[in-house]
Amino acid sequence: MSLEKTVDPQIEAIIKKASRFGFELNHYKTTFLKRRIDVRLRTRGVRDYSEYSELLDSAESGALFKSISINVTEFFRDKEVFSYLTQDLLPKISEKTSTIRIWSAGCATGEEPHSLAILLNEICKKQSKSFKIFATDISSKAVETAKTGIYPSLALKNLPPELFTKYFTAKQDGNHISDEIRSNITFNVADLTTFEIKLLDVIVCRNVFIYYTKETQDMILKKFHSCLKDTGHLVLGMDEGIRAEQTKLFESINPRLRIYRKVIQ
């Protein structure tokens, strides 16, 4: 994978050194990497990139990598997107297939796939259909949390009260999502730059794409295109988008909400 042109050779040196310890940072945008390295510089109390490079051992490379995998998320993040999925896209897909297959790529601590599972459960019950969600993240710690299905109330602030009552049990250690929902999701640790799942109806990859170089974004889009059924759709984050060159792969069906349909080639 080619690097985005880096003006600062010291950043390239950090990328190379971290890669020796098994942490691949070369897919990320230089501006994003710099911001995260600056945070580590302050945490470790060093003055500049060359001093930081000196102390990059396996543990520090891991700490830097962890700070790059920002796991911020919540249930029904960007409510409008989830409303559109519920009212428009998912019912239409459900009409055409017996089992809806969705990949939540970059699922963080699981709020996104669990939100999708709640919506799909509502839709599929009405239509006597089933669904399967494949949820992956590069962070093993995030996936561990996702697998528990236990969430603090703050993560659920966008959840309509009737769905809370239906799908959660409040306990002392947090709000537990029902087994009915959890049984439809498989969580795995996987790097979306190297991992793939085929025959999907929808790929939801929100607020992940934005951190990658153009070259890596293009590579991921090609892969997503091949992973989707011909009738498949892609949902990106609201601050992300597809460049003009990539409209041969995906056409927008809702430009504001960043929802795309696969273009059959």
Ligand SMILES: C[S@@+](CC[C@H](N)C(=O)[O-])C[C@H]1O[C@@H](n2cnc3c(N)ncnc32)[C@H](O)[C@@H]1O
């Ligand atoms: C900001 S969170 C977004 C979570 C969720 N998609 C949402 O929009 O609420 C970004 C997640 O992407 C994950 N991530 C970053 N690079 C990844 C990669 N190459 N493969 C899989 N997950 C990745 C991070 O670990 C993090 O959990």
